[in-house]
Amino acid sequence: MIVREATLDDTKDIVSVHLANPDRPFDKPIESLSIAERYRYGGSLMSIESGAIHLNNLLAWGSVPLVVEEKGKVIAEAEFYIGRDVPPLGTTLDISLLYVHSDFQRQGAGTLLMREMISRAEREKCNYMTVSGGLGAPGFYSRFGFSHLLDLKAVDCSVPRRTDTCTCETYTPADFEKLPRGTLWIGRFLSPCQKWQEIVDAIKKRDAILKERVEWPRPVGRYSKSDGFLSFLVPEWRNISKADVYCWSEELTPKVVSELLSHAHLEGYGRVCLLCHPEVVKLVSDICRSAPRRSWQILVRKLTGSCQKQL
Numbered sequence: 001m002i003v004r005e006a007t008l009d010d011t012k013d014i015v016s017v018h019l020a021n022p023d024r025p026f027d028k029p030i031e032s033l034s035i036a037e038r039y040r041y042g043g044s045l046m047s048i049e050s051g052a053i054h055l056n057n058l059l060a061w062g063s064v065p066l067v068v069e070e071k072g073k074v075i076a077e078a079e080f081y082i083g084r085d086v087p088p089l090g091t092t093l094d095i096s097l098l099y100v101h102s103d104f105q106r107q108g109a110g111t112l113l114m115r116e117m118i119s120r121a122e123r124e125k126c127n128y129m130t131v132s133g134g135l136g137a138p139g140f141y142s143r144f145g146f147s148h149l150l151d152l153k154a155v156d157c158s159v160p161r162r163t164d165t166c167t168c169e170t171y172t173p174a175d176f177e178k179l180p181r182g183t184l185w186i187g188r189f190l191s192p193c194q195k196w197q198e199i200v201d202a203i204k205k206r207d208a209i210l211k212e213r214v215e216w217p218r219p220v221g222r223y224s225k226s227d228g229f230l231s232f233l234v235p236e237w238r239n240i241s242k243a244d245v246y247c248w249s250e251e252l253t254p255k256v257v258s259e260l261l262s263h264a265h266l267e268g269y270g271r272v273c274l275l276c277h278p279e280v281v282k283l284v285s286d287i288c289r290s291a292p293r294r295s296w297q298i299l300v301r302k303l304t305g306s307c308q309k310q311l
């Protein structure tokens with residue numbers, strides 16, 4: 001078995017790895033599902049068409065998907081992002097995805113990918129490595145020194161009718177070339193830099209291949225120079241009257257939270273979900289008048305002997 005960086009030629013094999021690990025069993029033969037149905041079912045890597053766009057975007061952004069090859073066939077894939085993460089993390093390598101084909105699990109492929117990512121994190125002088133989410137395999141990560149760091153909480157609320165206006169500007173495609181500054185206080189499903197790329201990537205995929213889902217509203221971004229924040233509203237797949245909110249900002253103030261709700265109101269959303277960092281959960285739940293619920297956890301591994309690198 002060897003670990004190497006993925007290329008676009010690996011798309012078909014990478015998609016096979018992910019199709020062999022569905023989140024829930026397919027209720028119809030996979031061949032009978034359209035590209036949009038597959039995408040809705042399990043994301044980009046459920047078809048070669050959307051998988052190619054996803055991998056193309058990753059490679060174009062300078063990200064490095066890794067694969068394990070066995071006898072000329074790709075049997076496992078990992079994706080990771082290096083960037084400045086939420087407090088108390090500094091420069092962090094976040095593992096966003098790690099899957100081994102079901103026919104090849106427990107044969108060492110996952111370990112090879114973990115070792116490669118640890119050595120890259122050390123080389124890049126990261127302070128930490130993280131992995132987050134539903135965490136299907138916490139026992140696997142604890143073998144590599146990962147432990148619980150923090151829980152993110154979800155605040156789900158109906159959008160109040162508001163009359164206030166704001167000085168925010170709408171994001172244009174040219175703005176997408178610049179990485180956002182500040183902490184991703186709201187919406188850290190993945191590392192801050194990856195989340196940014198994923199929103200841009202989702203817009204490209206939607207425009208390129210998901211035309212049949214024209215009713216799916218376009219994610220809309222706004223930024224405010226005066227208040228120093230950037231936000232995005234991304235409609236949920238299963239309920240397009242509800243949006244997931246993302247907000248990058250140096251500091252999350254009551255005014256910024258109010259602006260997020262105004263934005264959702266102006267865009268016609270009835271409900272929003274704000275996934276909050278523990279430091280801002282009380283502020284957000286007070287303004288939204290909704291109790292938070294535990295939602296997402298981040299596991300962390302500290303890297304020894306590393307120094308802070310400014311990104």
Ligand SMILES: CC(C)(COP(=O)(O)OP(=O)(O)OC[C@H]1O[C@@H](n2cnc3c(N)ncnc32)[C@H](O)[C@@H]1OP(=O)(O)O)[C@@H](O)C(=O)NCCC(=O)NCCS
Nearest residue numbers: 021098099100105106107108109110111135136137139140
């Ligand atoms: C979890 C996963 C990445 C592990 O990769 P793998 O190649 O199967 O694991 P390895 O063969 O390298 O196993 C290394 C060790 O971890 C253990 N291990 C493997 N999967 C484990 C799990 N789910 N929980 C706890 N320990 C696990 C193995 O038993 C092995 O220990 P041993 O050497 O004492 O036998 C892989 O099984 C997988 O893709 N699973 C489905 C998707 C998933 O859960 N991904 C991770 C969360 S996103």
